[in-house]
Amino acid sequence: MTRHKTSHIFTKIALKPLNTNLFNIVLLSIFLTIGSCKIYSQDIKNKTTAIPAKNQKVRTGSIPENTSKSTAKKETDTIKKDSVKIKVFLDGKVKYKSEDYARIDQKKKLITLYNKAELYYQDIELKSGIIVLDYEKNEVYAGRIKDSTGTYTQYPNFKQGANVIEPDSIRFNFKTKKALIWNSRTDQGEFKVKASISKKENDSVYFLKGARFTTSKDIDNPEYYFQTSKVKFIPGKKVVTGLTNMVIANVPTPIALPFAFFPMSKETSVSGILLPTYNDSNTRGFSLQNGGYYFALSDHYDLTVLGDYYTNGSYALRFESSYGKRYSYRGNINVRFENLINSERGYPDYSKQNIYNIQWSHAKDSKGSPNSSFSASVNLGSSKYYKQSINQANVGSNLNNTLSSSVSYSKTFNGTVGSRLAVSATHSQNTQTSEINLTLPDLQYSVDRLYPFVGKDGVKKGFFKNINLQYNLSGKNSFVTTDSLFFKPEMFNNAKVGVQQSIPISTNFKLFKYFSVSTAMNYEEVWYLKTIRRGYDTDQSKVIDKTVNGFDAFRTYNFSSSLGTTIYGTFNFGKNKKIKSIRHVMRPSVSYSYTPSFEKYYDTYATDASGTITKDYTRFEGGIFSSPGKTNSNILGFDLSNTFEAKVTDKDSTKVEAKKIMLLNNLNFSTSYDINANGITSLAWAPVRVSGGTQLFNNKMNINFATTLDPYAIDNSGTRINVYNINNGGSLFRMTSSNVTLNYSISSKDMEAKKKDKNQQSQRNGGRDDDLFGRNTIDTARGKSQFDEEEDSGEDKITEFFASILPWDMTFAYSLTYGNNNRENKITGNSIMISANADLTPKWKAGVSTGYDFVQNGVTYTQLRFERDLLSWRMDFNWQPFGTQSNWSFFIGIKSGVLSDIKYDKRSASKR
Template identity: 70%
Template sequence: MFKFACSKIRPYFYKNSIKPLQRNSFYIVFLTIFLTLGNQKIYSQELPTNKETFPAKNQSNTTLTKAEVSEKAADTIKKDSIIKKKKLLESKIKRKAVDYEKLDQKKKQITLYNQAEVYYQDIELKSGIIVIDYEKDEIYAGRIKDSTGKYTQLPVFKQGANVVEPDSIRFNFKTKKALVWNSRTDQGEFKVKAAITKKENDSVYFMKGARFTTSKDVDNPEYYFQTNKVKLVPGKKVVVGLTNMVIADVPTPIALPFAFFPMTETSKSGIIVPTYTDSALRGFSLQNGGYYFALSDSYDLSILGDYYTNGSYGLRFETTYGKRYRFNGNLNFRFENLITSERGYPDYSKSTIYNLQWSHSKDSKSNPNSRFSASVNLGSSTYFRQSLNQVNIGSNLNNSLSSSISYSKTFNSVPQVNLSLTATHSQNTNTEEINMTLPTLQLSVDRIFPFAPKDGVKKGFFKNINLQYNLRGENRVQTTDSLFFKPEMFRNLQTGFQHSIPLSTNFKVFKYFSATTALNYNEVWYFKTINKNFDPVQNEVITREVNGFDAFRTYSFTAGLGTTVYGTFNFGKDKKIQSIRHVVRPNITYSYAPSFERYYDTYNIDGSGTMQTQYTRFEGGIFGAPGLNMSNNIGFNLSNTFEAKVTERDSTKTEPKKIMLLNNLNFGTSYDITADSLRWSPMRVSGGTQLLNQKMNVNFAATLDPYAINNAGRRINTWNIDNGGSLFRMTSANMVINYSFASTDFDGSAKKNTQGNRNGGREDDLFGTNTDLSNRRQSQFNEDEDGEQNKESTELFKYKLPWDMNFAYSLTYSNNSREKTITGNSVMVSINTVLTPKWKVGVSTGYDFVQNGVTFTQFRFERDLLSWRMDFNWVPFGDNPTWGFFIGIKSGVLSDIKWDKRSLPDRVVN
């Protein structure tokens, strides 16, 4: 932290640096400095005279020439061995002060007063007063008093990334030692304050009377650890002696004889302390204990485990990885061996459950033409209902799990080719049925316009003719939860390929109508077909699988004609509603597919041989089978949108405001030309709109059947109006309303209030909030970013309470067989509010009007204790009533200092 040059400090001035001195005074000072620095011994490069003589021995009479004498003398002269004197300073010192800079040549000191600053190499020192003593090689920085007598402008010493804010500091340039009084410094997540700090060198500090905390205010923290002996190695570690925990300036019985805290900014491996819990069916336990491996800057690994005294245990492996500008992801695997009761008791049971989650995403900038992504969530169907380490209401109420792993690549050829490989998984947790594709191959060639000109607009029937090629291949597996990852799951493996070539065009008819036509060719390859025949011995129809390649080919024709009609109803610019705009899009389609009877065979259904029925060997294929009956349909569809212009309340705005009355109102039906009866299909009516400043979404749909039904509830070829009913018979209807709003919606600072969870359930908190028992430092509410919540906390108390609310209403009506019943009618609501700047309260509940009962209900309470967080959540009734209480330090470095007590549901294994 403290680092100066080893050279002795001498006064060094720049030109015009001393403003108060006059010209003659400047010469006097300059002469003083010159005489001080010039008091040195100076040597030239002449050798000293050697007075000692040596007698000549065996001298010859050889006479040397003048050139030889000069060469000989040069060889005897030693090279200059004088070492150049080291510079006084290794760099320039920059300094400034507001009031004055005072030079005291007698005391050999330079004093800077009021907002004094000194810059030397990587060192910055700011303080009220700075005194440089170049005789003692020391520098002193301290506070100054303002007009009220209060100390201000505390020293701020910065070297590199280390910052110290003491009351005063004294530093020696030569020994590099320092004494610091009431130093304040940040080390990682810790804030450290010490009465006296002694700096031995650049990497070791000793502190006396120190306190360290994660509180933002180190001078008045809500808690801290008090110790008298501290050894600090900045950026590496802190070693302390006897340490006592103090809360609200009250010492607690919590003490340690010594402690070691790593202070590196990079992750470090270490032990994860478990949490003690108890369960009525499984006894006492230790949960979420293990070890964290900081393997590298790109990936890590956490191994966590649970153990229960009745023999149950759980293991979890969690890893996070990533490489900047390339990819990132995480992988979690959870396994639990559950034992209920004790061996020998009638309620004894044993089961194993697991769950695998993998999320991977690739940065599109790493390779724009290649993409890989993964979102996996699979495992036991009962995992989230039976797990002892998950309180995940959204996943518990959700009845499906899904996964997808995909790779795609684009070949920038002409035409462009797109290739993708996708593996999917869908799992129904109620029926425990699993469907997987391993994998799905998709290949598509971009549209080709064979008759379009190379330059110019494609216009007309022939120029717009285009064709494509699409290939889809699948390996589909259908199995159950009990056979998952076993060889039996591949016995029903189905494989197939589908080739499709659509040939289409579009053109204008009578200027205002858009027409489209398409001829579709499909070819399907299977590697397994079936054969049916009657077995007289067993007196039943036997279905046998036939292995081998087989294929069928189909074709169809479709055409469509549509237009768009605009209608505007003006009421006047002085009206509240100035105008209403109605957009109508009618569309008529025609589709034709012939009968492919050639792919059908017959078999006997009894022993007489007189009763036969048709079947195709391609039944049950993943891409379907060719149609036996000719299809010749005309479809009708009508879509509507309504938009209004209303007068703005703000008189300064000149343009009216546009609002959407109906986003869509659709009518659709079809007519089968070849059918001998019941040619009209039921009409489907659907619509949706947004109300209350687009905060409320309303969607509705209904099915209207023009035909009547008989006493058995079957449709008959008689109009419903001719059977004594209305024009249409409503067979089903549903309406869904979602409304999410908050107090911030009315002051222009609205924030999205969602708590998504990848395990399943809703993105909002209508099903309550999910609790991760392995990381209880997470809030039950949406934490505000720094600034918003802190700003509110400094106010005395707001006259308005911040809140948010999610509301959902669902209504379903059924009348297929004249039952005229409401099969579903429920409402769900979730409300969160901030009662005080530190108290948050939330509730999620609902009511089912059909079953006449309260749906899932959860109460949430949370108290912000600055560096600490306390919460309580309670599910009072239902299948899994629970409660939980937690209080602990928010900082991750002290996450083991907590108290977590909860009543987990005793989930009985089914």
């Protein structure tokens, strides 16, 4: 339709006023009115039948990258895929889809996706209830939608790389990579971050307004959080904030900082400062404990440096390092040093001393090198370390009297004749006497067994074909010293060096089908670099030993044989009886050993100045591999082991087979007879040793017992005499000692698997691996729970808790020792120990370790412990009320390792 200018029309009317025509004027006015407007035409869509909801298809489509033509394709309800070519300048292809519809507005340059909408572009994934793409501005908008009840659902999920944000709504620009986010929620390591408004500056920097940070599982209703108004957030690295205030239970606290820094590294560990805790002591003044720095040196090893300082000058340093390489090795090293000062300089009770402790644990993975191994378990240092340390609360170590270490390397050489080499160093230290026994090195080399008479078929059967021999070599360098002389020149002056070689030859065979016979001969040769010369010194008026340096050797041999069999006996009580049968297995054996006298290695020395009285001695006396014997040994040994097993009717009536139960795991008798005994200086029969053990109550109770029965009587001085006890007015045997131990573990559930190795540090320090001596509390300051924690303590767990019995577990131990070696006839040991743990409520745990010594009439080491699960926080209290080590400790802090320094840790001053 043609458009006319209104000015032309009005001119024509003015020139012809007299020729008016009403009809023409009205008609002309209509046309002029229509002609003054812009008129558009459009195609009317054909009506179609609506597709039911259940048959609707998911709308998908894509926008090609860098296109210039502007075309549009008609959309109908039956379209499966849209391809819209529009003028955009994106660097990649945009893919999208939705469940309800994908509407394209060509006029506004918008694509609207509704219901379960998804959009993908480069490393960006966006999922939401509704997504609007503005392809002219290169922006996308996403938000939630309401369901039929009016509740908001399908919150946006924005993922770029590894970072995920879940806001209420988001606006994002594809070109600048900037975004504006409302009520964003994101996880960064152990942190959960929520902000009212977030501005994404680029791929690595966010600015937040009205943000909160927490480690709570529920970001919308946390138990605590840090509230701040302005934040610079670098995902995976750090958060820098302005004024930050701590809020607990939605109540602001006075705890505030003008600025704050939160590390958010995604690495397994990051370096950082370990804040100290404040404490006070009656003897050393105020202190700062457990402060230091953690160095995350690499993926394979780290280093923790900790220190304590007291105002009286005492201080402590600790270096802890863990290392490991997958399929190769793993281990850790702890070095502790303390400078202890008591009282003040000038006072009579002033003292100063240095104590230290070194621990090293190493294990090699057999997968890395199957033919060699290396392991280490070291615990050495000052004997009084655990009793005097100012920052050590390991109960098991305080009660232990021995420290031990072992470092070993072994290698197997494969070949026609295989061999094995092992080199080790061992250490044993008595913390009461301060005596140290150190072997460095201990060399062991052995060649595999050789069967010289075996046939080509390789069958080893019979006396001759079973004859085999070996070669063993052992070399040792041993030291006996004390704490004060450890690794000083005096220690090496008293070293004992020796080499022992042996060639054992043995065979075994069957005799009369039912008897097993084994026979062995052993040849030994011992080399020493030091021997002694003993004699009477007239200047000192006493017998002295002089050390003789130089190579010397002695050679010995011995013979042994044993004969044994197995006897089975079954006692049937009938099929209808509750106890159907009892099976008794006996394994009797008789052994014989012979060692000749090696008098040629013995000399004599005078015991006084006159030289009339002499005694025999050997120059090899005191050697590391002992010395040759002078007495001809001819010993017969007798052993009998028994096991008792029963078959009983199973309580489960559906089971056809009888149930097997063990009555006695073992019941052993052993003694020996000396054929060469003359009845005056030596007695023929050795005491009878009886030992046994069993398990009861579904293997929860272990019972072990042992006793020693002596057939000979004693005189008034307590010396054994060649008179049988029954001929001296007594019984057949005289019980000289006896002991019985019971261990019983019960629980509301089967917790045996959980209880294993739960006190590893205590065991490593030399204590027990259970709770009977209490639990290690030194780790409390580092946020480690003393109780077995379980995850997901939610409503389901609480409901289950109250629907069942109170969860608990208990370990019980009892020991009784009887002594009558010199007719004292008394109980030398009688004690009971108990450790129990219980869940008082779903969030409260309590435990106790205690005992009573009936001989000393006193309570043994006692520990009370309580713990409260505060969701993101943890609180515990430990108390040792009795003894010289009595103390208490209280701890409350955040569980998360990132905020482990936010805590309150208070310990009482130890009495030691």
